Amino acid sequence: MKTAILSKAGGRKHNEDYCSYLEKSGYGCYILADGLGGHRGGAYASRIIVESVLEAFSANPGFTRELLKNYLENARNSFLDAQNQDGSLKNMKATVVIVLSDFQKGYWAHIGDSRLYFFREGKLQAQTSDHSVPGHMFKIGDISYEQIRFHEDRNRLTRAFDGGEISRFEFATKAASLNGGDAILLCTDGFWEYVLEKEMQSDLVRANNPETWLIMMEKRLLSRAEKGHDNYSAVAIYC
Numbered sequence: 001m002k003t004a005i006l007s008k009a010g011g012r013k014h015n016e017d018y019c020s021y022l023e024k025s026g027y028g029c030y031i032l033a034d035g036l037g038g039h040r041g042g043a044y045a046s047r048i049i050v051e052s053v054l055e056a057f058s059a060n061p062g063f064t065r066e067l068l069k070n071y072l073e074n075a076r077n078s079f080l081d082a083q084n085q086d087g088s089l090k091n092m093k094a095t096v097v098i099v100l101s102d103f104q105k106g107y108w109a110h111i112g113d114s115r116l117y118f119f120r121e122g123k124l125q126a127q128t129s130d131h132s133v134p135g136h137m138f139k140i141g142d143i144s145y146e147q148i149r150f151h152e153d154r155n156r157l158t159r160a161f162d163g164g165e166i167s168r169f170e171f172a173t174k175a176a177s178l179n180g181g182d183a184i185l186l187c188t189d190g191f192w193e194y195v196l197e198k199e200m201q202s203d204l205v206r207a208n209n210p211e212t213w214l215i216m217m218e219k220r221l222l223s224r225a226e227k228g229h230d231n232y233s234a235v236a237i238y239c
Helices: 038-059 065-085 133-139 197-206 210-224
Strands: 002-008 017-024 027-036 093-101 105-111 115-120 123-127 183-187 232-238
Touching (some): 002 017, 002 210, 027 183, 027 232, 038 065, 065 093
Antiparallel strands (some): 002 232, 027 093
């Protein structure tokens, strides 16, 4: 895997996103979180989730659905411990998207409206569905997919990581095979709001590494973002 990370505050004073990855013993874990609940709570939530997941992965790297749940359960325990120790963190939450891989297959899970996009031969093959009000409206046929991006309720989530049961995550039904040339993009809503899927594909075809891909998409984002726009983060993975 070749991996690149982009995470910036955007038009805000503080960056409440956090993302990282670790490859160890023939396995890889890639995770991104978008913190909610004010600067202190949001930034802490995203960091503790990512670091706790990677800590658990480092201690016992592997590639099974149960291991992925165990890594997230470790994050949940750390999350709850932090809330119990500091009452000011009781309302912290985060969206999360995570990929686990043995470099031949990829298995992912998510909660909230941070997204995963999976590309093959430069074409979008699969993506996660938003746990948000407009995401639900699209699912039941009330709005089109394109309307999610600009819907007035796009920031209203129906699910987020708040220390609740890991079963609230949406897990991929099966692992996806990974071929040479495949690409995976994890990103927060502050990123995908300004970069269209067809543009992700177009830039992917022209970029020969994940760093360049992210740079090309960031240029699009910054050309459109309004003053005070949200933090934006992305993890790009080339298989």
